[in-house]
Amino acid sequence: MDANPAVAVLDRTGLDALIRLLVTQGRTVVGPTVRDGAVVLAELASADELPFGWGVELEAGHYRLRPREDGAAFAHSAGPQSWKTFLHPQREKLWSADRGPDGELTVQAEEVSPASYAFLGVRPCDLRAIAIQDRVLAGGRFRDDGYAGRRTGALLIAAECTEPGATCFCVSMGSGPAADAGFDLALTEIVDGAGHRFLVRTGSEKGAALLADIPHQPADPETETAARAAVAGAADRMGRSVPPVDLRALMGASLDAERWDEVAQRCLTCGNCTMVCPTCFCTTTEDVTDLTGDHAERWQRWDSCFDLDFSYLHGGPVRSATRSRYRQWLTHKVGTWHDQFGSSGCVGCGRCIVWCPVGIDLTEEITALNEELQEEAGR
Numbered sequence: 459m460d461a462n463p464a465v466a467v468l469d470r471t472g473l474d475a476l477i478r479l480l481v482t483q484g485r486t487v488v489g490p491t492v493r494d495g496a497v498v499l500a501e502l503a504s505a506d507e508l509p510f511g512w513g514v515e516l517e518a519g520h521y522r523l524r525p526r527e528d529g530a531a532f533a534h535s536a537g538p539q540s541w542k543t544f545l546h547p548q549r550e551k552l553w554s555a556d557r558g559p560d561g562e563l564t565v566q567a568e569e570v571s572p573a574s575y576a577f578l579g580v581r582p583c584d585l586r587a588i589a590i591q592d593r594v595l596a597g598g599r600f601r602d603d604g605y606a607g608r609r610t611g612a613l614l615i616a617a618e619c620t621e622p623g624a625t626c627f628c629v630s631m632g633s634g635p636a637a638d639a640g641f642d643l644a645l646t647e648i649v650d651g652a653g654h655r656f657l658v659r660t661g662s663e664k665g666a667a668l669l670a671d672i673p674h675q676p677a678d679p680e681t682e683t684a685a686r687a688a689v690a691g692a693a694d695r696m697g698r699s700v701p702p703v704d705l706r707a708l709m710g711a712s713l714d715a716e717r718w719d720e721v722a723q724r725c726l727t728c729g730n731c732t733m734v735c736p737t738c739f740c741t742t743t744e745d746v747t748d749l750t751g752d753h754a755e756r757w758q759r760w761d762s763c764f765d766l767d768f769s770y771l772h773g774g775p776v777r778s779a780t781r782s783r784y785r786q787w788l789t790h791k792v793g794t795w796h797d798q799f800g801s802s803g804c805v806g807c808g809r810c811i812v813w814c815p816v817g818i819d820l821t822e823e824i825t826a827l828n829e830e831l832q833e834e835a836g837r
Contacts, residue, residue: 465677466669468645468656473531474505475672476615476643480576485613488544489578490534495523497537499544502578509534516623516697516808519817528649532579535623536807540736541577541584542591545608549759552743557752572604575612580641582634583626583805585616587736589640593799594739604758613664616641620648620688624697625808627821631700633805635692637661643668646685657685698808698821701828705802709793712827713785721823722781724816729762731810731818732787737803740768763787788823 468476480487487502492509502508508531515522516535526533551568558564580588588609595605619628619635628634637644642665646657657677660666701708732738742761747754761768764783769776777783795803804820811819 465660465682466658466674467677467681468658468672468674470505470654472673473508473645473656476668477502477505477578479668479672480578480613484574485576486573487576487578488541490532490537492523496521497523497534499537499539499541505531508532508579513621514623516625516812517817518625518811518819519814521812529654530621530647530649532617532645532647533621535621535626536581536584536809536812538734538809538813540734540807540809541580541588542736542739544573544575544577545588545612546591546595546602546605546739549757550604552756552758554756555754570604572608572610575608576615577612578615579617579645580614581617581619581807582637583619583628583631583807584736585614585637585640586631586633586805587807588614590737590799590801590803590805591739593801594737598799613643613668614641615665616644616661618644618646618685618689619692620646622692622696623808623812625811625819626696626806627698627700627808628806629693629696629699630702630821631802631804631806636689641665646689648681648684648688650684652680652684655681657681698806698811698819700821700824703828705792705824706794706796708824708828708831709789711831713789715827715830717823717826717830718781718785720826721784721818722779724818725780725784726816727764727766727780727783728815729764730813730815731820732762732764733760734809734813735791736805736807736809737791738762742768763790788820791820792824 477487481503488499489502490497490509491500491507492512497509510531511526511529513524513526514534515524553565553567555563555565595602596609616637618637641661644659644661648655658669660669740761741758743756743758745754745756763786766775777786791803
């Protein structure tokens with residue numbers, strides 16, 4: 459990354475030119491758009507498909523679109539999808555096998571040319587999530603070639619957060635609201651008396667080349683000041699937070715906490731939290747055959763530690779109780795993830811809170827565990 463990144467200003471025409479340029483280059487542009495009562499991630503052909511004038515209303519177990527008078531495109535919080543939907547898809551064929559007339563078996567690995575992605579509107583928390591999945595799926599001992607192929611060459615165009623949702627806590631996790639690394643271009647949206655515009659920073663040579671090929675204006679001091687103020691203001695308006703303690707140590711000391719019984723009474727073990735989480739990566743495989751028995755396929759699909767069969771060993775599951783499965787998820791996410799991958803597995807996006815059907819709040823559970831531990835220490 460350039461130590462002195464280029465800074466410029468785009469208007470809506472420039473943003474549209476950016477998307478159209480990416481499409482012309484043969485890239486699959488994915489960004490936010492309104493569909494089915496939510497802001498979802500989908501392929502875009504122009505800036506007109508962005509959610510201009512739409513925001514969201516969030517709470518535990520609650521999500522609603524709401525209109526905005528300012529016409530902002532990126533003033534919404536994380537929706538039900540994350541970028542792992544595209545980089546680490548829900549279902550992927552690994553290989554197929556066919557038995558010929560002579561009985562000979564032929565096995566063919568699935569070879570698919572991955573799309574050349576350009577992700578537009580990546581939140582700073584999701585930039586961190588992609589970096590975490592890179593470390594897990596592309597940089598570890600057990601490389602996922604499918605993920606690595608899709609991730610290689612993907613352009614990341616960030617949108618800094620200027621209006622956090624009620625369930626956001628990226629400040630607590632050190633992952634936002636400013637984009638500090640991992641992007642090719644970073645946009646900061648400003649809507650004020652001077653108009654609707656986007657401050658743009660370059661984060662790579664590819665990003666700088668893109669900026670050079672679209673209409674833009676040099677950054678002016680007023681726009682830069684407004685952008686910094688908007689992001690700083692977002693940091694002061696986080697809807698949630700977690701205690702400023704060593705979460706790894708807290709989880710390790712709370713394995714026998716009574717709080718796990720309380721949350722187990724509410725948890726449905728549906729796995730929604732793991733499906734919407736931008737860093738959860740667990741998979742399983744399933745084999746299918748046709749009716750003749752001469753053709754078989756192996757597929758990889760998402761799995762969840764909330765699934766009763768996830769911890770199945772000969773004789774039964776290791777974690778049969780709801781308490782043990784929720785505890786496994788939370789202690790791994792913010793605790794033992796450090797031991798495996800050197801960081802927390804939580805980026806503070808709040809999706810698990812919003813899309814939990816019974817409104818279980820990760821920040822509330824961590825706070826309760828910390829309070830219980832402090833009470834035990836004071837006795």
